[in-house]
Amino acid sequence: MAAAKDDSAGEDRPWGEVAPEAARRLLIAAVDAFAERGYHATTTRDIAGRAGMSPAALYIHYKTKEELLYRISRIGHEKAVEILRTAAEGEGGAAERLACAVRSFVRWHAGQHTTARVVQYELDALGAESRAEIVTLRRQADAQVRVILDDGVAAGEFDVPDIPGTTLAVLSLCIDVARWFNAAGRRTPDEVGTLYADLVLRMVGAKPAGG
């Protein structure tokens, strides 16, 4: 009940901008197939079949299976950067912006856990060129969190001895939600986001609000 409501109330599936509709349907079918059987065990025929299309129809939109993985990974990472940048550039002090970043990043990984698993666990299957692009996006995501920590330390709001290491840990904690989150479980994406925002503020030694 609560879980079902929250799952649908999560971020929109990130494929809204993929056009035409057949290309979007194929991408969603690929996410489900990769998540279920892994990238290497999935064929383009499987993906076309899931989308109710012929293999020939798939090749109109995607030349290779790797191109599908690349598109999924690219869209997923762009969404991650956007979520974190919105928080980093938001109103308020560093603590407020960090809490916002963690809440929305957790919500995305909980609500979109199938997509997030493919995005996170199949990176090695990308070709060198695609991987380099994705690594650039990952650095951009990283930089959004790091800037909030830098700001917090500079303002005397945070106490963080190792900013790169703490940035890594904050992102890692949020990303791993995709591994364990279960829509039928006890906690909604919002509840996990609220808990994690509190834990992360403790990690950075944030002064209690108004303190």
Place this chain on the structure above:
Amino acid sequence: MAAAKDDSAGEDRPWGEVAPEAARRLLIAAVDAFAERGYHATTTRDIAGRAGMSPAALYIHYKTKEELLYRISRIGHEKAVEILRTAAEGEGGAAERLACAVRSFVRWHAGQHTTARVVQYELDALGAESRAEIVTLRRQADAQVRVILDDGVAAGEFDVPDIPGTTLAVLSLCIDVARWFNAAGRRTPDEVGTLYADLVLRMVGAKPAGG
């Protein structure tokens, strides 16, 4: 250099007790194959080939591919429970035992990241009966951390509003090291363990030592 040293200085590969030697070699080959291509894309023929054996020789030791995954998962989870139990039952106050649990759990996930990825990401491929056994082991691992948090709160050493949620987060943070850890990267398993122990003590609001 440092990374290579630390990788070999990690926990022993957990397969030492698997006998006879052919069964051990097959298990190690299966870990490598599953990590590289995923469980579903790997055949028993691939695994036998990697171990320099014939498929017929494999069947003497393992009836199915799933049995190999089950053995890997069981040994990996037993090791996790052992690491956490040793810390939970160790000497010292709750802060000391929690730091020890995090350091050794992180070291294992960094040093054995290939095995840990298979253990963590291929759970869904286990049959119902095997999975139930593994879930029991996961609950035991969980309970070790939870008991340290309970002790710390009871002793007034920790301030933890949500013990089950914080237990989950602590384990999740350590487990995700297997995803991002790179033996050629900047941080050794020990360095990550030390950083994470500090971050986790902050998460539980541990009073500074002697404070």
